[in-house]
Amino acid sequence: xxxxxxxxxxxxxxxxxxxxxxxxxxxxxxxxxxxxxxxxxxxxxxxxxxxxxxxxxxxxxxxxxxxxxxxxxxxxxxxxxxxxxxxxxxxxxxxxxxxxxxxxxxxxxxxxxxxxxxxxxxxxxxxxxxxxxxxxxxxxxxxxxxxxxxxxxxxxxxxxxxxxxxxxxxxxxxxxxxxxxxxxxxxxxxxxxxxxxxxxxxxxxxxxxxxxxxxxxxxxxxxxxxxxxxxxxxxxxxxxxxxxxxxxxxxxxxxxxxxxxxxxxxxxxxxxxxxxxxxxxxxxxxxxxxxxxxxxxxxxxxxxxxxxxxxxxxxxxxxxxxxxxxxxxxxxxxxxxxxxxxxxxxxxxxxxxxxxxxxxx
Amino acid sequence: xxxxxxxxxxxxxxxxxxxxxxxxxxxxxxxxxxxxxxxxxxxxxxxxxxxxxxxxxxxxxxxxxxxxxxxxxxxxxxxxxxxxxxxxxxxxxxxxxxxxxxxxxxxxxxxxxxxxxxxxxxxxxxxxxxxxxxxxxxxxxxxxxxxxxxxxxxxxxxxxxxxxxxxxxxxxxxxxxxxxxxxxxxxxxxxxxxxxxxxxxxxxxxxxxxxxxxxxxxxxxxxxxxxxxxxxxxxxxxxxxxxxxxxxxxxxxxxxxxxxxxxxxxxxxxxxxxxxxxxxxxxxxxxxxxxxxxxxxxxxxxxxxxxxxxxxxxxxxxxxxxxxxxxxxxxxxxxxxxxxxxxxxxxxxxxxxxxxxxxxx
Numbered sequence: 208x209x210x211x212x213x214x215x216x217x218x219x220x221x222x223x224x225x226x227x228x229x230x231x232x233x234x235x236x237x238x239x240x241x242x243x244x245x246x247x248x249x250x251x252x253x254x255x256x257x258x259x260x261x262x263x264x265x266x267x268x269x270x271x272x273x274x275x276x277x278x279x280x281x282x283x284x285x286x287x288x289x290x291x292x293x294x295x296x297x298x299x300x301x302x303x304x305x306x307x308x309x310x311x312x313x314x315x316x317x318x319x320x321x322x323x324x325x326x327x328x329x330x331x332x333x334x335x336x337x338x339x340x341x342x343x344x345x346x347x348x349x350x351x352x353x354x355x356x357x358x359x360x361x362x363x364x365x366x367x368x369x370x371x372x373x374x375x376x377x378x379x380x381x382x383x384x385x386x387x388x389x390x391x392x393x394x395x396x397x398x399x400x401x402x403x404x405x406x407x408x409x410x411x412x413x414x415x416x417x418x419x420x421x422x423x424x425x426x427x428x429x430x431x432x433x434x435x436x437x438x439x440x441x442x443x444x445x446x447x448x449x450x451x452x453x454x455x456x457x458x459x460x461x462x463x464x465x466x467x468x469x470x471x472x473x474x475x476x477x478x479x480x481x482x483x484x485x486x487x488x489x490x491x492x493x494x495x496x497x498x499x500x501x502x503x504x505x506x507x508x509x510x511x512x513x514x515x516x517x518x519x520x521x522x523x524x525x526x527x528x529x530x531x532x533x534x535x536x537x538x539x540x541x542x543x544x545x546x547x548x549x550x551x552x553x554x555x556x557x558x559x560x561x562x563x564x565x566x567x568x
Numbered sequence: 569x570x571x572x573x574x575x576x577x578x579x580x581x582x583x584x585x586x587x588x589x590x591x592x593x594x595x596x597x598x599x600x601x602x603x604x605x606x607x608x609x610x611x612x613x614x615x616x617x618x619x620x621x622x623x624x625x626x627x628x629x630x631x632x633x634x635x636x637x638x639x640x641x642x643x644x645x646x647x648x649x650x651x652x653x654x655x656x657x658x659x660x661x662x663x664x665x666x667x668x669x670x671x672x673x674x675x676x677x678x679x680x681x682x683x684x685x686x687x688x689x690x691x692x693x694x695x696x697x698x699x700x701x702x703x704x705x706x707x708x709x710x711x712x713x714x715x716x717x718x719x720x721x722x723x724x725x726x727x728x729x730x731x732x733x734x735x736x737x738x739x740x741x742x743x744x745x746x747x748x749x750x751x752x753x754x755x756x757x758x759x760x761x762x763x764x765x766x767x768x769x770x771x772x773x774x775x776x777x778x779x780x781x782x783x784x785x786x787x788x789x790x791x792x793x794x795x796x797x798x799x800x801x802x803x804x805x806x807x808x809x810x811x812x813x814x815x816x817x818x819x820x821x822x823x824x825x826x827x828x829x830x831x832x833x834x835x836x837x838x839x840x841x842x843x844x845x846x847x848x849x850x851x852x853x854x855x856x857x858x859x860x861x862x863x864x865x866x867x868x869x870x871x872x873x874x875x876x877x878x879x880x881x882x883x884x885x886x887x888x889x890x891x892x893x894x895x896x897x898x899x900x901x902x903x904x905x906x907x908x909x910x911x912x913x914x915x916x917x918x919x920x921x922x923x924x925x926x927x928x929x
Binding site for chain 1: 587588869871872880882883884885886887888889890893895897899900901902903904905906908909912913915916919920925928
């Protein structure tokens with residue numbers, strides 16, 4: 208029965224907030240942060256008991272494909288798909304759903320971002336079976352994360368009042384909420400029937416393609432014109448067709464309109480240790496720290512320093528009389544940022560772009 | 569007449585507060601900070617119009633001698649003396665005075681630290697002639713620096729009340745004062761007859777040696793037993809004798825007792841741009857800064873950063889949302905210190921010593 212379950216991993220992001228570790232050719236998902244494995248490798252590893260590598264598909268871009276093949280030799284090469292252009296998540300999920308459905312008309316897909324961290328993989332895996340089951344029953348299913356603070360940087364999923372986090376039940380979803388203001392986020396947290404939207408979905412490929420035909424007919428028709436993946440000329444046809452697809456997220460394109468028709472269900476997870484690793488500060492928060500709140504990868508020397516995170520290799524880093532800094536050293540670039548400003552590291556990347564310093568990106 | 573004037577440059581210090589730039593084999597005085605020349609080279613250059621290189625003697629240690637010969641090819645090799653052991657300033661000044669006096673019994677010496685910065689060398693040079701003249705008249709002469717703030721890290725020279733800074737006169741010195749508490753330093757500043765003791769001296773070699781015989785008879789006798797510099801066996805005899813000399817500063821050993829006998833005179837300089845470069849913060853203060861108070865050697869990118877100093881080569885340094893940091897990058901060590909704590913960098917050196925990391929020292 209389980210043989211119709213597929214894992215679709217979204218691995219095309221840039222992750223500029225992890226510069227200078229993350230670069231164009233090795234973005235966040237292709238780097239190790241909290242173990243020796245990269246976030247992508249951890250994502251595949253986490254699914255392995257439920258979905259073996261031969262049923263894993265990866266969506267990425269041409270820049271990253273080679274490195275991904277290197278990191279995941281166990282995944283069949285043709286299942287690592289490179290989008291010819293960035294068109295957000297709806298077209299690429301439709302493309303993958305179509306290609307998988309051509310091989311297995313009963314395919315049920317689980318969609319997972321490659322750049323999140325889940326510290327309790329066993330707890331997480333318990334949600335896979337009920338999620339696939341709900342998808343098999345004909346719903347577009349989303350996994351919600353129990354909110355731990357009133358985060359304003361995430362979208363929220365509204366569940367019916369009275370649900371319990373960790374009940375393993377698929378509930379009809381009441382609404383999708385965009386990134387809220389702080390007051391709204393605080394209300395969501397208090398209300399107890401809202402989850403963080405972590406971008407994890409489960410659906411029958413056939414249902415998702417039907418929804419695309421209805422809600423995104425242009426993109427759907429363009430993709431329907433493609434030959435089979437193993438047919439001659441697939442790549443060139445894809446390169447010609449794909450850039451004409453409408454760039455839109457799967458939330459806006461499919462989930463929200465489908466939820467209005469009662470096609471969407473949600474499962475509210477309890478603590479699975481989910482963290483989207485939004486910035487270096489998140490890595491600091493997850494790292495082992497000493498009694499003064501310092502954490503280091505590589506040799507460091509803290510002299511009256513507190514709350515600092517250091518990542519440097521092949522070099523001793525000495526911090527004297529400073530606090531709450533993130534220090535990331537690489538052979539050609541060094542970043543020093545106040546932890547409270549870790550979200551702004553992307554600005555450095557923008558500034559380097561405007562200086563035409565692609566060598567550092 | 570001027571041919572009896574010699575320059576004696578003290579170049580044996582460690583300068584650990586400039587780690588990681590300064591290392592055991594390239595301490596502060598052998599590094600460039602504010603120009604392309606090293607502080608030692610600037611010291612020799614500053615004297616050149618008054619004292620040509622053939623009358624320059626350098627006092628240093630065995631670790632540094634080779635690098636000094638490389639930096640100062642114009643100074644005769646045998647005039648770069650390596651002390652066999654660290655015995656503070658009195659023994660080494662006595663040794664140099666004795667060796668120079670053996671060649672020129674009328675020698676008058678000017679003593680200059682190699683690790684200070686003087687931003688107005690022409691103004692400084694105007695004090696050399698009156699200082700040498702006062703020394704020729706039979707005094708131990710010291711050059712005082714007009715205090716610019718109530719510094720508690722320097723010793724002070726007390727002049728007679730009513731003197732004027734920059735009067736070019738040699739005054740009998742009233743007393744030497746050790747590093748004061750803040751209240752005392754503030755009084756000195758207000759009183760107007762105190763100078764910073766910058767460790768610059770002028771004397772007849774014969775007078776200084778006579779004072780050593782009287783105030784430091786043991787060291788004086790030990791050194792008197794040495795053969796001439798060009799005699800066979802000088803180096804081995806020096807190595808045997810020198811460690812037995814009493815380690816003591818020239819201030820305590822000679823200047824203070826001599827001042828009580830009226831043998832010491834001082835000249836109070838006006839602004840010569842003197843700076844002892846006591847820490848990275850002093851380098852920051854002297855560096856050219858942008859409108860946000862940032863200064864950089866090497867390519868930098870400041871994003872909401874203020875008051876920072878960066879020294880890094882072959883690498884871009886990005887600072888985001890931080891202030892008042894000193895960042896010094898080298899191939900094997902990186903220092904990040906709050907500017908207000910720059911004095912504490914020496915603690916890093918101590919910590920590395922206790923970790924037996926001589927490779928980083």
